[in-house]
Amino acid sequence: MSVLAERFDVLRDVLEDAERVVVTGHARADGDAVGAVAALRRYCELEGKDVVALLNEPLSPRYTFMTFERKYEIYDPARHDEVVAAADVIIMCDLAAPERLGRIAPAFDASPAKKICIDHHPWAGTADGPVDINLIDADATATGRIVWDYIQHVEGRVDREIAESVFVSLCTDTGWFRYPNTDASVLKLAAELAQHHLDLPAMHRAIYQCHSAGVLRLLGHVTRSMNEECDGRFVWTTVRREFLRDLEVEHFDVDPILDVLRAGGKVRAVALFTELDDGGFAVSLRSYGDPDVNGIARLFGGGGHTYAAGLTLGPEHAQTQMAELIDTVRRGVRAMAHV
Numbered sequence: 001m002s003v004l005a006e007r008f009d010v011l012r013d014v015l016e017d018a019e020r021v022v023v024t025g026h027a028r029a030d031g032d033a034v035g036a037v038a039a040l041r042r043y044c045e046l047e048g049k050d051v052v053a054l055l056n057e058p059l060s061p062r063y064t065f066m067t068f069e070r071k072y073e074i075y076d077p078a079r080h081d082e083v084v085a086a087a088d089v090i091i092m093c094d095l096a097a098p099e100r101l102g103r104i105a106p107a108f109d110a111s112p113a114k115k116i117c118i119d120h121h122p123w124a125g126t127a128d129g130p131v132d133i134n135l136i137d138a139d140a141t142a143t144g145r146i147v148w149d150y151i152q153h154v155e156g157r158v159d160r161e162i163a164e165s166v167f168v169s170l171c172t173d174t175g176w177f178r179y180p181n182t183d184a185s186v187l188k189l190a191a192e193l194a195q196h197h198l199d200l201p202a203m204h205r206a207i208y209q210c211h212s213a214g215v216l217r218l219l220g221h222v223t224r225s226m227n228e229e230c231d232g233r234f235v236w237t238t239v240r241r242e243f244l245r246d247l248e249v250e251h252f253d254v255d256p257i258l259d260v261l262r263a264g265g266k267v268r269a270v271a272l273f274t275e276l277d278d279g280g281f282a283v284s285l286r287s288y289g290d291p292d293v294n295g296i297a298r299l300f301g302g303g304g305h306t307y308a309a310g311l312t313l314g315p316e317h318a319q320t321q322m323a324e325l326i327d328t329v330r331r332g333v334r335a336m337a338h339v
């Protein structure tokens, strides 16, 4: 039984009384956020609710194969502020910091709706979560899995759309079943979802083999220019704006780059610094849980999970902070027991 069982009962009572529901996720929605929002939207629809799924941006092309592609709306203040204000319930998925709702955040804050948070990032705040009702379980594999557990708990209907959505959450947050959060229960659920006529090879192709030639060249650049430290156990690199311009790459996902960086046999931690337009850097950190990259990211104002975390370095002291961050990871890797 889920540790959230009691909270699930609370959510069921709230949803039972609700007519108008808005479901949303963090800006630049990743697979888990997309999957969780998509599954909840469909669940609410099957329950007869007047439900709207709002995202900040169009879906990444990786996820446009989903049925959800035809079911969500891109937030437009002129159209949606009214919808958000009139909602009985707003559910935010895969984030516990409302400011990460991006452009939707002000409308979310202003709405008198009952607010629900469903998330699996470690919650570091004082109360039990940021909003009225918080379903936060840092041990959950993916936010989409919490949504699935909820639907199971209330014995809700499940169809192919829900199965596909939860599968997208599950496979992306486990890196297609390779990260440390993959265990027997994950594979068991994946098998159950796959029974809803999911085309797994096609999903894998859509999500992971969708790169432009420019991004492939970027991968080559990244491996050529990577820095190896601690006898190859820590690898880091920087992606400069000028490289992206030269390669005509406008958008890219960091996961394939991080996958390449950590493909080395000795690698225990990687860091990727992507230069931003303002001269700051978006930083992605990965490990196998040790060193705890969430702890390291928090020191620099970011966060995430023990094995995957991120942060942003402002332009002002970017170089100094980058050096400090690299040194912190280096020390974390050196402190690891040799295996």
Ligand SMILES: [Mn+2]
Binding pocket: 032, 033, 094, 120, 142, 143, 173
């Ligand atoms: Mn997630």
